Amino acid sequence: MRSLVPDRLRNRWRDARIERSKMSCSTFMLYLGIDGELPELAHHTILLSQGYRQHLDSIERKHVLPDAPALYVHNPSRIDPTLAPAGMSSLYVLVPVTHRSAQVDWAAESAPFREIVLDRLAAVGVPNLRSRIRAEQMFTPADWEGRLGLYKGATFSLAHSLDQMLSFRPHNRFEDLEGVYLVGGGTHPGSGLPVIYQSAKIASRLLAADFGRGEAWTAPPRRRAWSSMAP
Numbered sequence: 183m184r185s186l187v188p189d190r191l192r193n194r195w196r197d198a199r200i201e202r203s204k205m206s207c208s209t210f211m212l213y214l215g216i217d218g219e220l221p222e223l224a225h226h227t228i229l230l231s232q233g234y235r236q237h238l239d240s241i242e243r244k245h246v247l248p249d250a251p252a253l254y255v256h257n258p259s260r261i262d263p264t265l266a267p268a269g270m271s272s273l274y275v276l277v278p279v280t281h282r283s284a285q286v287d288w289a290a291e292s293a294p295f296r297e298i299v300l301d302r303l304a305a306v307g308v309p310n311l312r313s314r315i316r317a318e319q320m321f322t323p324a325d326w327e328g329r330l331g332l333y334k335g336a337t338f339s340l341a342h343s344l345d346q347m348l349s350f351r352p353h354n355r356f357e358d359l360e361g362v363y364l365v366g367g368g369t370h371p372g373s374g375l376p377v378i379y380q381s382a383k384i385a386s387r388l389l390a391a392d393f394g395r396g397e398a399w400t401a402p403p404r405r406r407a408w409s410s411m412a413p
């Protein structure tokens with residue numbers, strides 16, 4: 183919104199209002215190519231920290247980095263060997279962290295934070311990890327913002343606080359500019375993939391209705407009733 187529509191053309195969603203809005207968290211990512219298979223590591227692992235409340239505070243209130251972050255690890259080659267070369271594994275490591283904040287300088291923090299995350303991975307059962315890394319891509323909140331244009335690096339866009347949900351989000355028929363339709367996690371009805379599909383459906387319907395094509399959206403008849411699908 184801030185880069186595509188000049189501020190002077192927006193009455194409701196001015197830059198200042200966007201700046202004041204509550205944004206969701208961000209994520210620190212490690213995508214790792216590991217030498218060897220990891221049968222000891224489950225397909226999905228969530229590691230909570232002892233100080234889970236402090237971790238949440240670091241994300242939502244203090245906007246600093248946690249000492250012992252909670253994290254999620256995806257080990258897809260466990261169920262699909264084609265997702266890594268033979269005898270190797272690919273890992274996706276997601277650490278929820280604060281969105282852009284004055285307290286975190288990712289240029290300085292990314293290397294030490296990576297070390298903390300690699301240490302935490304030992305706790306989920308990946309031994310000798312450092313010496314087994316053959317490929318690596320690190321992605322920080324600064325990358326989400328700088329390389330992909332995500333405002334404040336907030337990977338889930340506007341936070342889902344009560345005052346920012348549903349109709350309190352930017353509408354799909356953009357209130358500030360006629361003929362422009364909005365879709366996606368930062369708009370009505372909200373963030374998260376299932377909801378974003380609804381956003382796409384609603385925006386398409388509004389667009390079709392405005393162009394006199396509403397009838398195209400009558401649902402096609404079901405081929406088979408659910409009851410007839412019982413074994």
Ligand SMILES: Cc1cc2nc3c(=O)[nH]c(=O)nc-3n(C[C@H](O)[C@H](O)[C@H](O)COP(=O)(O)OP(=O)(O)OC[C@H]3O[C@@H](n4cnc5c(N)ncnc54)[C@H](O)[C@@H]3O)c2cc1C
Nearest residue numbers: 209211276331337338339365366367368373374375376378
């Ligand atoms: C690491 C991570 C894990 C996640 N996990 C989950 C999860 O488990 N479950 C869940 O529900 N959600 C998850 N999400 C959130 C979810 O991925 C996003 O909310 C969702 O993808 C947002 O969809 P969108 O269509 O709004 O934006 P995007 O999917 O970001 O699509 C926007 C598109 O616009 C393109 N674009 C940007 N600027 C321009 C331009 N100027 N011109 C042309 N094209 C442009 C971009 O390249 C991009 O393809 C996760 C997000 C991240 C980052």
